[in-house]
Amino acid sequence: MTDDALSVTFAALADPTRRAILARLAHGEASVTELAAPFTMSLPAVSKHLKVLERAGLITRGRSAQWRPCRLDAGPLADVADWVGRYQQFWDGSFDRLDDHLRQIQEGRTDDRPT
Amino acid sequence: MTDDALSVTFAALADPTRRAILARLAHGEASVTELAAPFTMSLPAVSKHLKVLERAGLITRGRSAQWRPCRLDAGPLADVADWVGRYQQFWDGSFDRLDDHLRQIQEGRTDDRPT
DNA sequence: GCTATGGTAAACCTCGTAGTTAATTAACCG
């Protein structure tokens, strides 16, 4: 797997278990065993998923006695929304962003974006 | 890799080469060799990336003589935007979507979404 | 100190991904 931030984030999201964990954390902090409860897989497997999410910056982990509570950090999701938003013109039938697009061409932007 | 649509889409996007290919296709149709030009990797490698994108529904491929032109299909990106949008309240500091969120709870929605 | 609980680490297995080179198919052109 490539190691740029966006790739790490997308890869972390490419698993329904991890997305379900994020969905659970949207309700609020939770311990590892709480997060693992809905799944049939072993605790170490969940622990690994959490490590992936942590590496992607999607969760942060605290320390309270023997518990390691997880909290959602949606920062990287904003980057995802930003990235995907550049393609919005290609699915919503509107071209509201076309002038942004053209302006960016003029600015000589040639990196990883649709325009 | 899991085979639900969203996972396949996220996995396809978790590679800078593939994102660059999508960015290129946002300019318009292109052949495989055209798409491969910016990269140092071999043509079969690019061909495999295209197969991943095709499987995710992010591109469609035509046929014109010996060329197999690729076109962007942003449909799956709309699903990504939809998914990530449910977390917007967690990064933009506003709670504009909170009532949507609460309404969905009342509708008994318990699937892969932050609320 | 002992034991129970919460969580991670280690070692291992299996499978898919990303890349290579070489061979093959497909279509055009003279």
Next chain:
DNA sequence: CGGTTAATTAACTACGAGGTTTACCATAGC
């Protein structure tokens, strides 16, 4: 037909992802 260009298939290598079980560390509570 023969040759060239476009692209895929095949066979192979290397590696990381996701899962398991077992063993270990850390803290709480008696």
